[in-house]
Amino acid sequence: MAILSVGAETISLDGGRKSRGNLTKARIRWVVAALLLVFATVGGRLIQLGATVTDSTIEGVARDVITASRPPILDRNGLEMAVDIRVPSLFAEPRRIIDVEEAVQKLRTVLPDLDEDWLRKRLTGDKGFVWIKRELTPAIEEKVFQLGIPGLDFVTESKRFYPSGAEASHVLGAVNIDNQGTMGIEKHMDDDSLALLQSVGLARGNDLTPVSLSIDLRVQHAVYEQLVDALARYKAIAAAGVVMDVRTGEILALVSLPDFDPNNPSTLFQDYNGVKNDRFNRITSGIYELGSTFKTITMAGAIDSGKVRITDQFDARFGVRFGRFTIDDFHGKHRILSVPEIYKYSSNIGTIHVMQAMGKDDFRAFLSKIGMDQPVPFELPEMRKPKVPAKFSEIVAATSSFGHGLSVSPLHMVRAVAAFVNDGNMVVPTMYKRSEEEARKTYVPVVSPSTSEEIRYLMRLNALEGSGTRMNKIANGYRVGGKTGTAEKVVGKSYSSDKTLSVFASAFPLDDPRYAMVILVDEPQRENAQSGTTAGWNAGEVTGRIVQRVAPMLGIAPDFSEMLDSELVPPELR
Missing domain, CATH: 3.40.710.10 (DD-peptidase/beta-lactamase superfamily)
Structure with missing residues (x-):
């Protein structure tokens, strides 16, 4: 009987070890499978990101064009008639906005002139980049940064400034919000050469050769x-x-x-x-x-x-x-x-x-x-x-x-x-x-x-x-x-x-x-x-x-x- 008892106990211990070993192996297999799934997901995402073309435009306009500078315009004696100044412009990535309503309310504390419904629509959805407000002051830029809203950022673009105001308006013409000439010499410059410079990204920075006009201020x-x-x-x-x-x-x-x-x-x-x-x-x-x-x-x-x-x-x-x-x-x-x-x-x-x-x-x-x-x-x-x-x-x-x-x-x-x-x-x-x-x-x-x-x-x-x-x-x-x-x-x-x-x-x-x-x-x-x-x-x-x-x-x-x-x-x- 004692032998039988010992034998039964031995059989029982061997069965427990076998059962625990199978469980451990199963757990290992599940862990390995989980790790493989994680690596496969990460790998797939990396492949997806690698195949995705990065959106380098804001509402269809290339950032190189947005940040491009125009050449300064001088009179015949070297006096400035038109220059570029650098200004911050606010844009959003709606797909990164976590709480749209919170973002709307916070933004309007700094930019109260923005229409609430319009802003809500701009920040909703999975769009890439959309403009919120262009040509702001550095002070406004700092206040928006302090709001800490994810999905908002700034791009520094050029704004045209005419020191003489209206005095030479029909000579110089004007530019639109994208700093593109719409009339006058500004439009002629675009039609003549500036558009080509911008298209190849050479019109950035402040190293452009000034354009000298015949005008004597x-x-x-x-x-x-x-x-x-x-x-x-x-x-x-x-x-x-x-x-x-x-x-x-x-x-x-x-x-x-x-x-x-x-x-x-x-x-x-x-x-x-x-x-x-x-x-x-x-x-x-x-x-x-x-x-x-x-x-x-x-x-x-x-x-x-x-x-x-x-x-x-x-x-x-x-x-x-x-x-x-x-x-x-x-x-x-x-x-x-x-x-x-x-x-x-x-x-x-x-x-x-x-x-x-x-x-x-x-x-x-x-x-x-x-x-x-x-x-x-x-x-x-x-x-x-x-x-x-x-x-x-x-x-x-x-x-x-x-x-x-x-x-x-x-x-x-x-x-x-x-x-x-x-x-x-x-x-x-x-x-x-x-x-x-x-x-x-x-x-x-x-x-x-x-x-x-x-x-x-x-x-x-x-x-x-x-x-x-x-x-x-x-x-x-x-x-x-x-x-x-x-x-x-x-x-x-x-x-x-x-x-x-x-x-x-x-x-x-x-x-x-x-x-x-x-x-x-x-x-x-x-x-x-x-x-x-x-x-x-x-x-x-x-x-x-x-x-x-x-x-x-x-x-x-x-x-x-x-x-x-x-x-x-x-x-x-x-």
């Missing part, structure tokens, strides 16, 4: 101030001006009022005195009947054709009839006038006869020759095609000779005036710095040097004895010459004598021409009871005040010698 400021003064002084609805180097084609100043603040581009779309969409660039995209300033063009074409001489005379005793219409002079002399008298008295009758001596078809061809019927090649994208009839009837040719019946931009006019005083060489205008040697490669002869000399004489004569005398009195000593134009505006289907456009197209100094200028004042009123409303009283005076200020800046010294004016007189008239 001193001249720009002077023109801007005088045009702002003109709006108030003459109670005008708009004003504009452009100054161009006649030898290089460089634009030294370009101002159009009303303007906008490029630091806040939405101001471009604000109403001005109750008028919508009135803040456009009147120099490039405004086309107008420029009135008697066109007589300079008519005279240049006629004299250069050889069919009219500076010594010729024309009968201006009676108006010119076309059917039941008669064209007369505003202040007619009603006598026979010489070519210089036709110009200085601004005789419509005489100008029509000059054009007719040239021939209406030749006159129309001359307008094509000087580019009046096509947009001016220019960097600013805000351009509008001029309206010049393809063929001239007798009456259209007659009215066009003194600036009615066709519409061109002030940029067309300043380019033409520059050519007429630059020995007849028309140069392509530009917003970028250019040497005279480079400019000469773009020269197109449009009139002869002898015609240019006679046009300079006529322009100076008008300043001394014609409608430019008020301008000349203000800018005395700087040998300015030019032509006024007072054009009645079309209201409905007819011309209005109450609404006029005043223009003065000039050049200086005419003894050695260097700069051309066109000033426009829209719907000017009398400054006082003793003054008038024609261009000599407003656009002319503005021109004089601008020349008085900018000529010394440009190295032009006053000279009151009568010898300089007498030397401009053609030998046939001395």
Whole structure:
């Protein structure tokens, strides 16, 4: 029995050991299986992550583009006109947001202007990256960081800043929230080269080569101030001006009022005195009947054709009839006038006869020759095609000779005036710095040097004895010459004598021409009871005040010698 008992106990112990061994082996197998499952899961996740393309965009815009910088824009003297500043922008990864409601409430303590429902929708879901608020201050960035909300982060992007504010707004244009140019030189830079730089990631950082414009900020400021003064002084609805180097084609100043603040581009779309969409660039995209300033063009074409001489005379005793219409002079002399008298008295009758001596078809061809019927090649994208009839009837040719019946931009006019005083060489205008040697490669002869000399004489004569005398009195000593134009505006289907456009197209100094200028004042009123409303009283005076200020800046010294004016007189008239 004892043996049996011992044997039974032995069998029992052996069974227990076997049972525990099987359990241990089973546990080991489960642990190994669990470990294999864990490793398989981790491995699979690693494979998945390795195969996943990292989202490097925020709402479809690549981060390289978002963080890209634009080149600084400088004036011709190296003064900053546009620079980039680095600003933080807040974005979220909704899939990492743990508690959406908590995140919404906390964020609105720092950014109370965010709409609660909008923010809740932005933070909900499994999206990658979404914008919450762009272009914040460092102080706001720090407050958001202190909230400790997972799934929120910042990216440092560039914001464009314009130190001069609105003064050069139509030159510079503006950029959108993604720092991409939308108008002006900013858009031209993108269209020309910056977009390519950004696409290859080379436009990051602050090591971009600055872009130097032809603009002289001193001249720009002077023109801007005088045009702002003109709006108030003459109670005008708009004003504009452009100054161009006649030898290089460089634009030294370009101002159009009303303007906008490029630091806040939405101001471009604000109403001005109750008028919508009135803040456009009147120099490039405004086309107008420029009135008697066109007589300079008519005279240049006629004299250069050889069919009219500076010594010729024309009968201006009676108006010119076309059917039941008669064209007369505003202040007619009603006598026979010489070519210089036709110009200085601004005789419509005489100008029509000059054009007719040239021939209406030749006159129309001359307008094509000087580019009046096509947009001016220019960097600013805000351009509008001029309206010049393809063929001239007798009456259209007659009215066009003194600036009615066709519409061109002030940029067309300043380019033409520059050519007429630059020995007849028309140069392509530009917003970028250019040497005279480079400019000469773009020269197109449009009139002869002898015609240019006679046009300079006529322009100076008008300043001394014609409608430019008020301008000349203000800018005395700087040998300015030019032509006024007072054009009645079309209201409905007819011309209005109450609404006029005043223009003065000039050049200086005419003894050695260097700069051309066109000033426009829209719907000017009398400054006082003793003054008038024609261009000599407003656009002319503005021109004089601008020349008085900018000529010394440009190295032009006053000279009151009568010898300089007498030397401009053609030998046939001395």
